[in-house]
Amino acid sequence: MSFAGTHDQSSCVTVDRRTGPDGEVVLRRRGERYEIIANGCFLMDTSDGRSERLLVNAALDALLPSVARPSVLIGGLGVGFSLAEAVAEPRWGRIVIVEREPAVIDWHRTGELAQFTKEAWDDPRTQLVQADLVHHITTCQDRHHALCLDIDNGPDWTVTEANAGLYDDAGLATLRARLHPGGVLAVWGAQHSAAFEERLRGHFTDVRTLRVPVPRGEPDVIHLAHRNA
Incomplete structure (x- = not known):
């Protein structure tokens, strides 16, 4: 999710508005950029996508080189940057x-967002x-080599209350169980969460946080953690 577009004052056009499983979702266009809004909360846009x-x-990159054709689960389609990046990388297996x-x-x-992910749907992976x-x-018993989660604005700022269960101890234990030994958990956040990082250390090894500068405000972050053997 990206917050870069929240400071742009360009005229805004509502492209589509629907009621989803957890409330209203809106697609807006501001100039050449698209934005997704959930229940009035700005979630992400197409202005950057680096993080x-x-x-x-x-x-x-954090996976062991010996892992051939690793499987990745991406939590949250959003504006499609993560999915498109995974599909563009031939080293990934199942996506x-x-x-x-x-x-x-x-x-x-x-x-309107098909332009960002059109290659993905034809990829057999x-x-x-x-x-x-x-x-x-x-509920699913599948295991993956990587779990890449971007469904909230971070562990401390969830889109719905139920999502908080992903980031507590029980949720982290479940996420760990969905990884192959040596697998990697990556969690996107709009800001660093020291509490979440500490919680990760109770379930994973080699826990670290990557910071990605944004035009304004605090850097985006990616919390990385390994499941040991």
Whole structure:
């Protein structure tokens, strides 16, 4: 998710507005940039995407070189930067994208956001799962080499209350169980969370935080952690 567009005063056009599983979702266009709004809260836009791309690249780089064709689960389709980056990387094997909002999926399949992910849907590695990520993680028994999560503005600023369960001790234990030994968890945030970083250390090893400068405000961050053998 990116906050760069919140300071732009260009005229805004509502492209689509729908009621989703957890309230209203809106796609807006501001100049050449698109924005996604959920229940009145700005989530992300197409102005930059550096940290969203780094989310999957950092996870791949953190994996052991001996892992061939690793599987990645991307939590949250958003404006599509993470998915497009994963598909552009031939080293990834299976690429699973989990998105709960039918509107967001439609915008990428046949709408205005298709320009950002059109290559992904023809790639045989891509598997789209329309589901709530919390429910999917807790009910699906699949394991992946990397989990790249970007469904909130960070562990301390969730879009819905239920999402908070991903970042507590029980949620981290479940995420760990969905990783192969040696796998990597990568979590996007709009700001650093010292409490979440400390919580990660109770379940993972080699915990670190990458900071990505943004035009204004605090840097975006990516929390990285390994599941040991």
